[in-house]
Structures are given as structure tokens and as C-alpha cells.
Amino acid sequence: MPMLQNPSKKYKPYTSINLPDRQWPSKRIESPPLWLSTDLRDGNQALANPMSIPQKTRFFRELVKCGVKEIEVAYPAASDTDFGFVRGLVESGEVPDDVWLQVLTPARADLIARTIDSVAGAKKAIIHLYNATSPVFREVVFRNTKEQTVALAVEHTKIVRKLTDESTAKYGTHFRFEYSPETFTQTEPEFAVEICNAVKAAWGRAGLGDDRIIFNLPATVEIATPNHYADQIEFFSRHVNEREKVAISLHPHNDRGTGIAATELAMLAGADRVEGCLFGNGERTGNVDLVTLALNLYTQGIHPNLDFSDLYSVIETVTECELVFTAFSGSHQDAIKKGFERREKNIATNSYWEIPYLPIDPADLGCSYEAVIRVNSQSGKGGIAYLLKQAMHLDLPRRLQISFYQVVQAIADRTGKETTVEDITTAFRSTYHVGSHYEGRLVLRSFTLSEIQSPSEEGSDSDANSERRRFEGHVSVDGIVRVMHGEGNGPLSSLLSALRSHLDIHLNIREYVEHAIGEGASVKAASYVELDKSTPGAWGVAIDSDIVTSGLRAVISAVNSAVGDRHLPAISLSIGVHGPSSQADIGTVILNNLGFQVPRRMESHFYDVVKIAAKASGWEKISSEEIQALFSKTYPHNETTRFKLKQSILTELDEHRRRFDGIVVLGGVEKTVTGEGNGPFSTTSSHPPLTIREYVEHSIGEGADVRAASYVELVTGGVVAGKKTSAWGLGLDESITGSSWKAVLNAASALEAILSGGKPTNGK
Ligand SMILES: CC(=O)SCCNC(=O)CCNC(=O)[C@H](O)C(C)(C)COP(=O)(O)OP(=O)(O)OC[C@H]1O[C@@H](n2cnc3c(N)ncnc32)[C@H](O)[C@@H]1OP(=O)(O)O
Numbered sequence: 001m002p003m004l005q006n007p008s009k010k011y012k013p014y015t016s017i018n019l020p021d022r023q024w025p026s027k028r029i030e031s032p033p034l035w036l037s038t039d040l041r042d043g044n045q046a047l048a049n050p051m052s053i054p055q056k057t058r059f060f061r062e063l064v065k066c067g068v069k070e071i072e073v074a075y076p077a078a079s080d081t082d083f084g085f086v087r088g089l090v091e092s093g094e095v096p097d098d099v100w101l102q103v104l105t106p107a108r109a110d111l112i113a114r115t116i117d118s119v120a121g122a123k124k125a126i127i128h129l130y131n132a133t134s135p136v137f138r139e140v141v142f143r144n145t146k147e148q149t150v151a152l153a154v155e156h157t158k159i160v161r162k163l164t165d166e167s168t169a170k171y172g173t174h175f176r177f178e179y180s181p182e183t184f185t186q187t188e189p190e191f192a193v194e195i196c197n198a199v200k201a202a203w204g205r206a207g208l209g210d211d212r213i214i215f216n217l218p219a220t221v222e223i224a225t226p227n228h229y230a231d232q233i234e235f236f237s238r239h240v241n242e243r244e245k246v247a248i249s250l251h252p253h254n255d256r257g258t259g260i261a262a263t264e265l266a267m268l269a270g271a272d273r274v275e276g277c278l279f280g281n282g283e284r285t286g287n288v289d290l291v292t293l294a295l296n297l298y299t300q301g302i303h304p305n306l307d308f309s310d311l312y313s314v315i316e317t318v319t320e321c322e323l324v325f326t327a328f329s330g331s332h333q334d335a336i337k338k339g340f341e342r343r344e345k346n347i348a349t350n351s352y353w354e355i356p357y358l359p360i361d362p363a364d365l366g367c368s369y370e371a372v373i374r375v376n377s378q379s380g381k382g383g384i385a386y387l388l389k390q391a392m393h394l395d396l397p398r399r400l401q402i403s404f405y406q407v408v409q410a411i412a413d414r415t416g417k418e419t420t421v422e423d424i425t426t427a428f429r430s431t432y433h434v435g436s437h438y439e440g441r442l443v444l445r446s447f448t449l450s451e452i453q454s455p456s457e458e459g460s461d462s463d464a465n466s467e468r469r470r471f472e473g474h475v476s477v478d479g480i481v482r483v484m485h486g487e488g489n490g491p492l493s494s495l496l497s498a499l500r501s502h503l504d505i506h507l508n509i510r511e512y513v514e515h516a517i518g519e520g521a522s523v524k525a526a527s528y529v530e531l532d533k534s535t536p537g538a539w540g541v542a543i544d545s546d547i548v549t550s551g552l553r554a555v556i557s558a559v560n561s562a563v564g565d566r567h568l569p570a571i572s573l574s575i576g577v578h579g580p581s582s583q584a585d586i587g588t589v590i591l592n593n594l595g596f597q598v599p600r601r602m603e604s605h606f607y608d609v610v611k612i613a614a615k616a617s618g619w620e621k622i623s624s625e626e627i628q629a630l631f632s633k634t635y636p637h638n639e640t641t642r643f644k645l646k647q648s649i650l651t652e653l654d655e656h657r658r659r660f661d662g663i664v665v666l667g668g669v670e671k672t673v674t675g676e677g678n679g680p681f682s683t684t685s686s687h688p689p690l691t692i693r694e695y696v697e698h699s700i701g702e703g704a705d706v707r708a709a710s711y712v713e714l715v716t717g718g719v720v721a722g723k724k725t726s727a728w729g730l731g732l733d734e735s736i737t738g739s740s741w742k743a744v745l746n747a748a749s750a751l752e753a754i755l756s757g758g759k760p761t762n763g764k
């Protein structure tokens, strides 16, 4: 895409401040500011591979050697590495008495607590709290009004106050407080003053000298010419309450390449302090360069209070520790993601470029968005969710984002390196078992769902009948395929009920979310399930072309997360009369040993057979072999039945009718059988007339050994002792038709035995 002919349609210029009596143009810089190095925080968060603890320690020592007295050492709540580094500094006694350790925290109570914990026992510490205040952040990132933005800052300032007071009481630490209205240069100047005055009142302890409250006024993104920053600082300096109790701090970035100029003009405008990085490293195009600023003062005859007399050593340390300067940190990624989402939604009505932290659209310069968001230990859930959306088209629910963030953070902390998109998608697939390469302990192999009607309570009208679902399926558990049944109000609850009765897994659904991926014929469903037993719950994810399958597999995925490596009950073969084996356990034995996926009603029939046999023989425990032998005896499928099919021909008469001609052997006597019907079964005639109540088939075996197994239940209108009579037959054959006829004949054999008073192997 070429650069725009008329960029004013996309980019808005900054709004000037009305300050006709500005004083700064005629001022001179007479003394150095207070310096704060943020190399170990803002510099570090720009690195693809954040600094390790040894690198940070080396850098810290170099800064101390250069005479820096205020050092922002970490964002301790971001990672174990950052937290551990601060603890190491405090506990090792490495920090000189005149050096202040500064730590950054967002306005979030849990992260503030962790931040203050990190400096427990330090002699001097500055707690630096920030929240963005500009309109686009209020609208897009926080979705807050001005009042709520002030309330957020005030509430969290009070938390800092309370926790620092407690820490001082315990360890004697001298705390100072710094507040940054992040994105100050894009904030209405009056509002920046208003929020800082409110914060100062909430802090309630601003004094003189070292006890001044620090208001750090960042050019988070440099968006205007340097004179504008100077105007903003002079405006703030004139309007903030009790100016003498305030240290005005600058935190310039260099997006327009004028970071140094902006800082120097803002110092003329009254700033007391400057935050920057050595050689201008830092987020995007960098923070302001402390070395150049210091040497500029030096060449004006002002000692900067920094010592760069061993500049090569400084260069060596910096190049050793900071190599790449392109990545983004958690809060930035989250804000950029939200900005892109809003732009996508509103592009028809608002074509202005208003993406947090990105002053220019990379596409206007022929660059892709790919490098915009990269993940390391300084990243958060927002950036990770953004990358997953790009790579896998998944729109993770918020609590899943938080949960998966822990997984990625552990990887980032362990490796200390950038986590690539491939690392993230692999971690995602293996954590939630998405894709056939990443199966968990439990895998849903097949299932059927049927509706069942639960009768209403006696006396109530029939509309009150509630529909319920029955799940019947095969779930592989640690490599063994188990037959499972369950009932519930819907597909997911019926699966959970099956897992409850078969595996003693007691979990409920806390959240279920689904969305479509793609369009048209290739559309797929992505499902996300959170199961709760504990907090946080266990999440599961699945993608499937069928929405119900996707939901069920997401449940199985979540169950895998919940059970971890916990022992799961094996099937029980203690049958007895009151034995604990269930019908499905018996089905599982047949499935795993003989390969038959017995239909549920036939399974129920066989279960009765097993119980009768168990009762008759006094079995306490029944072996798998005994169950298999009993099954083969009950449902003979190897040409051992009373009827045998010697020959068969099926002729298609027309689109709907077929004719059967065959020779059936009964008791050694061959009999010719003919018939017509609309399918292979209905062509065979019999006396008494038989009907098929259920027919199921499936393949068995693999490759060249594949065969067909058919199951048929025949019912006769005939009556034995006043009862309708039915029998199951099982057929196994190379062809489906062969197996189905064998099943019919085997069922008929069983029925014939019953009807003729012979000894049945099968029947009711
Ligand atoms: C301009 C600057 O340099 S600011 C400093 C930026 N530096 C960093 O962010 C580096 C370290 N950050 C991190 O490691 C992570 O972002 C963490 C650990 C702090 C937080 O991670 P997560 O909890 O996963 O949050 P994530 O980064 O995705 O999202 C930011 C969330 O915090 C909120 N947030 C962002 N900044 C602030 C703030 N200053 N105060 C309060 N909340 C904030 C966002 O609105 C978003 O909230 P939402 O989830 O309710 O929409």
C-alpha cells in the first residue's frame, strides 16, 4: 500500500495549548535535573529476550558506577525473574545507601501488593504507580469516564499508602511515591492537573525535598514538536497544587526523533527530574538518551552529576545486555489489541488512526503487523490472545486468556527468551489437547446422543415433561476404550454424568462459549468450556466441524486439565448379584477384547445374561475371559447357529424394491427362501412374521482385515407365555450385506429356539 496522498484524512495533528505568556523560551538550564535510569524497566520491556538476573545485576552495577541515584529496577509483578531480581538486590546488600530503588506497578491491587513485597526490607524505595489518562485510553482500554479514571488512581494511591506504611513500620523503609498519568502528552492538560491533584490528596504525605511527591509526565508516545511538550509542562507546573511539594519528572520517548529537544525544552519549562535510558534504548524508537542529555549539560559548563568518564565500559555493558529493541510489553499489547478491535468495528464511521502506542500505521510504510506484538516474560494475556487470534482464529474468553497466560508466562520465565507464535500455538494445543497429535488421557472416540422423555411428576400436565439427553459413547481412558453412558439436560451434562458414574469425576460447567471459525462450507465451531471444582476452574478447548462434537470434546479437554495425572478408576469386573460392574463395564470388556461395539440395548440384554450366569454359578469375580466366552455363546457369530445362509442373491427390481433368493440350512436340511421388499432385510419372509426393532453396523479391524459387524434385534408378533418375544443376532462378514443377513439369521435362530421350546442361547 503506498503512502497516503492526503494523510490528514487518517492522522490528526496535535492541539496547541493556549499559553500566550509562556516563560520557558527565555529561560536557561542552570543546573542538572535529578536522573532516573529506567534501563532495567522500560529498556528491559523493549527487549525480545528480557535481561536475565546476572545481566540485570551487571547493568545495575554499571549505573551505580555512573552515579545514578534513582534506578527503576523492575516491573516486579510482571515475572518471577523481575521479582527475584529485586529481592536479590535487597537481600544481598548490593544497593548503596544513597541509591533509591524504583519499582513500577499498574493500578491493580494484587500487583501493587506484589510490587511492595518485592522491596520489603530495602532502605529507600520509590513506588511508581501509573494509569493512562488520555481520551483514547479511557474509551478503548479502560472504558472509563474521567471520574472513574480519577477514582482508579485515587483508590490505588490509597492502597500504596496503606501498604507502604505497613512496610515502613515493619522494616523501616523510606518510601517515596511517584505517580504517572501515562499518555500525559495526549491528555487534556486540565485533566492531567486534576488527576494529579487528587492523587496528591490521596497520598496525603507530600512534603519538601525527598518527600516531594513525584509527578512523572510522560510523552509515552512522542506526538508533537518539542515546544508543545514544554507548553504542557509549564501549564502543569503553574496549575498543580503546592508546587513546592511536587517533583515534576519527564519521561520522554523518541518516536519523532526529538526526545532530547523535547526534554531540554521541558526542563526550561520547570521540570525537576528526567527518566531515560542509556544511549536512548527503550520501547519502540527508544526512551530519551541520558548520556546525550548529560553530555549536553557538560558542554554548557554544567556538571550533570553523572560520571561517564569510562564510557567504553558503559557501552560494553549496554551492548552486552540489550540487543534487540522491537518488542512490546503486556499493557501495550493489550491496548493495541483493543485499539485494532475498535478500529475494525468503527472503520466505516471513523477513519482516523487512533491505536494506542502506535503513532503510525505500519502498513503505510509497507510493514506488516506481525512484528507489532511479540511475547516474552513482560507480556500479558492480551498480547497472547491477539497472537492466538491471528494464528488460529480463536477468540478466547477472558478467564481462559488469564489461565493460558500462566502457561505462557511459565515458559517465558523458564527460557528467559522471546516466546514465538509457534511456541504459543504449540503450548496451546498441548495444554488443551487440540489436534490429533496432542491427545490427552481421555479422548472422545465416538458417541450418539438421543432424546429421552422424563415423565412429569404424577398429576402434573404433560407439558411439564422435560426433555433429557442420553449420551452413549466410547471414551478412551489411558489408552483403553471405555463404553460410557450418561443422562443429563443437554449433551454436555449427559457426558459429565457419564464421566461421573464411570470415572468418579465430579465436575460442573461454569462457562461455555462457542464461535464460528471461517465461513460457508468450511465453517468450524470452536468451543471453550470451564469446569469448576476448584478456583480457577479447568479449561478445555475444541474445534470441530460439528458444533455438538466440538462442545463434547471441549468438555473432555477440560476434564483432562482437571484430572492431571490423578488415578482414575479402572473398570471393575466384580459382578456377583450386587457386584459393582456396570453394564458399560461389561460392554468395555467386549469392545476391547472382541472389538464389538455392542448397541446399548443389546448390551443391556447381555448384562442380564451375565448377571443370571453369575448368580447361577456363584461367581464373585468374573474374569474377562469368562465374559468373552459367555458373549460368544450368547451371540454365536461363527456359523454355529440353527440357521445358516448357504447361498444368497439380491436382485434390484426397481428403485425401491429388491428380490432375495437364497438357500438356508436348518437342522442340516436345505430350504429355498425367496421374498421381495424395499431393503435387504424386508425381502426375507418368515413365519411367524418378524420385524426388525434395531439394526446397527460398524467396521471391525483395519486395512486388509477389515470386516463388518452387524447387530439385529428381531421381534415377533407371536406370543410365548403371553409375552412379545425378541432376540438379538450378531453377524460378522467381509461384506456389510453378508454380516447383516448373518445377524438376521442368528437372531431368527435364537427366536426359533425360543418359539420351538428349544434351548435358547438368546432371547427374552
Ligand atoms: C508505557 C509503559 O511502558 S507502561 C508499562 C508497560 N509494561 C508492561 O506492561 C510490562 C509488564 N507487564 C506484564 O507483564 C503484564 O502486562 C502484567 C503481568 C502486568 C499484567 O498481565 P495481564 O494481567 O495478563 O494483563 P494484560 O497485560 O493482558 O492486560 C492489561 C490489563 O490491565 C489493564 N491495565 C493496563 N494498564 C493498567 C494500569 N496502569 N492500571 C490498571 N490496569 C491497567 C488493562 O486495561 C487490561 O485490563 P483488562 O484485562 O480488564 O482489559
Ligand SMILES: CC(C)C(=O)C(=O)O
Pocket (backbone or CB within 6 Å): 042, 104, 130, 180, 182, 183, 216, 218, 219, 220, 221, 251, 253
Ligand atoms: C509507565 C510510564 C511512565 C511509561 O513508561 C510511559 O509512559 O512511557
